Each structure stands twice: as C-alpha cells, then as structure tokens.
C-alpha cells in the first residue's frame with residue numbers, strides 16, 4: 145500500500161544562491177517539510193557547493209528540519225562543525241570513508257540524527273551491520289554531484305529491498321535525484337517516505353510556484 149505521509153525535502157541546490165536566505169524562507173512557507181542541503185567538496189564529487197558558515201547563516205530563516213547531505217571525504221573531521229551550524233540530520237556517504245559505524249556514532253553523539261547515503265551502484269548490503277545506528281537511509285537516484293540529472297529507475301528495486309531489510313525499525317527512506325511527480329508514486333509504493341527534489345520544486349518564481357510544485361509531488365507520492 146502507498147505511504148500517506150510522504151515528506152518533501154526541497155534541495156536548495158536548485159535555488160537562487162544570490163538570494164539564499166529568502167529562498168529558504170519562501171520554500172519553507174510554500175510547504176516544504178525539510179530543507180535539503182547538498183554539501184559538495186570537489187573531491188568525493190566533481191562539484192563544490194557550501195559548508196557550515198553558509199548553513200549557519202541561513203539557519204534562522206526557518207525552523208524546518210535541516211537535512212544535510214554530505215558529499216565529502218573525509219567527513220568525520222567536519223561532523224561537529226555541521227552539527228554546530230544547525231543541521232538536524234547529518235548524512236554521510238557509505239563510499240566516503242572506511243569507518244561508517246564510527247561516523248554514525250559520532251553524529252548521534254553530537255545529538256543529531258544519523259543518515260547514510262548510497263550511490264546508485266552501491267549495494268544495500270553495506271548497511272546490514274549498522275542498521276541499529278541509523279535514523280535515515282538516503283538512496284541516490286542520480287550519481288551525486290549535480291542537480292537536474294535524469295532519474296535512474298533501477299534504484300526502485302533497491303528501495304524495496306531496503307524497506308524489507310529495515311523491517312519495523314524507525315528508519316526513514318529518502319530518495320534523492322531526479323524526483324518529480326512522474327516517479328514519486330512508484331517510489332513511495334516501493335517504501336520511500338522522504339522525497340528530495342531540487343529542480344522539480346525551484347521551477348518558476350516565488351511561493352505560489354513552489355507551493356504548486358511541492359503539492360504536485362506530494363499528490364503523486366500519496367497516490
């Protein structure tokens with residue numbers, strides 16, 4: 145049965161960076177559940193975005209959950225800085241370091257929710273022995289590094305397998321990359337409950353446009 149309470153997490157990667165604070169406030173008022181923050185280092189992924197000072201600067205624009213997606217390696221030396229900047233959920237990539245269990249423990253010890261992200265080619269087995277350290281699994285449906293890429297449909301089967309793996313543990317399944325009303329329904333039917341969307345949300349100008357875009361994804365997700 146399709147999930148009824150899908151959360152929508154707009155990625156500010158697709159927003160107008162020259163008005164970042166305003167964009168965060170606008171998309172929050174337009175119905176975003178979480179704000180998704182894509183941190184890229186030019187090393188783990190071939191793009192560079194922003195870090196803790198920028199996140200800190202926009203933190204007071206909304207009280208929505210700050211969902212921080214770290215595409216950086218190493219991640220461990222920077223986890224405290226992201227926690228201090230105001231991230232509520234901190235997600236590291238399974239491929240980005242040798243000590244995933246330690247990274248997740250560090251995030252929880254900082255009082256934040258711990259997430260792990262898997263690239264499209266990474267098997268779900270990497271999370272088998274850290275399930276009890278996890279609050280969220282983020283499945284990439286594009287190769288990380290850029291917004292506006294095409295959705296990779298083979299990941300939908302992985303969503304189903306991860307849903308079965310986590311059983312009744314309270315772990316969110318979040319999807320990131322190329323999400324739109326065209327694929328939201330199959331993702332939630334497979335077990336996802338959080339959908340990140342950048343280019344499908346920041347289309348058009350201002351609150352009404354963003355609200356319409358978020359509602360279209362939510363309606364499709366909830367069947």
Ligand SMILES: O=C(CO)[C@H](O)[C@H](O)COP(=O)(O)O
Nearest residue numbers: 288289291292321322342343
């Ligand atoms: O993590 C990401 C890229 O690495 C972004 O969150 C993702 O690509 C969202 O953008 P879009 O919805 O435009 O694909």
Ligand SMILES: [Fe+2]
Nearest residue numbers: 155182213320
């Ligand atoms: Fe992301």
